Amino acid sequence: MGTVDFGPYALTERRIARLTLVLGGIASAGGCFLFSIRVGAGVMIGALLAWVNFRWLKSALDAVARAATAQVEPSKTRVPLASLFGLIGRYFLIAVSVYVIFVFFGIPVLSMLVGLCALGAATIGASLYEVFQSWD
Numbered sequence: 001m002g003t004v005d006f007g008p009y010a011l012t013e014r015r016i017a018r019l020t021l022v023l024g025g026i027a028s029a030g031g032c033f034l035f036s037i038r039v040g041a042g043v044m045i046g047a048l049l050a051w052v053n054f055r056w057l058k059s060a061l062d063a064v065a066r067a068a069t070a071q072v073e074p075s076k077t078r079v080p081l082a083s084l085f086g087l088i089g090r091y092f093l094i095a096v097s098v099y100v101i102f103v104f105f106g107i108p109v110l111s112m113l114v115g116l117c118a119l120g121a122a123t124i125g126a127s128l129y130e131v132f133q134s135w136d
Helices: 007-034 037-070 081-105 109-116 118-134
Strands: none
Touching: 007 037, 007 109, 007 118, 037 081, 037 109, 037 118, 081 109, 109 118
C-alpha cells in the first residue's frame, strides 16, 4: 500500500489561508468605513479565528492522514490524540473566543460571525480559481 501524495493540494491550501486573511481585511475595512471601528474589528477578529480554525484543521487532518497511510492494517489504525483534540477543540476555541471578546470588549457577535465567513468565501474563491485554471 503506497502513500498518498498531498503535494498538489498544498498550493490550494496556502491560497485558501491567504485569501481568508485578505478577504477578512477587505471586509474589515468596509465594516470600519460603513459602520464603526467595532464592527470592522469584529470582522477582522472573525477572519483571524477562521484562519486559525483552518490551520488547526489542516494540521490535524494531515496527522490523521499520515497515521492512516503509515499503518498497514486499517482496522487497527491509531490516530494521535492531539489530532482528535485539534478536530474537536477548534470549535470550542472559536466559541470561547467569540464569547470572551463579546463580553469583555463589546465587539458585536454578528460582525465576528461575518468575519468567520471569510473562510467559506476564500474556499469558494480558491475552488473557482482551480476550475478556471484547469481550462487552460
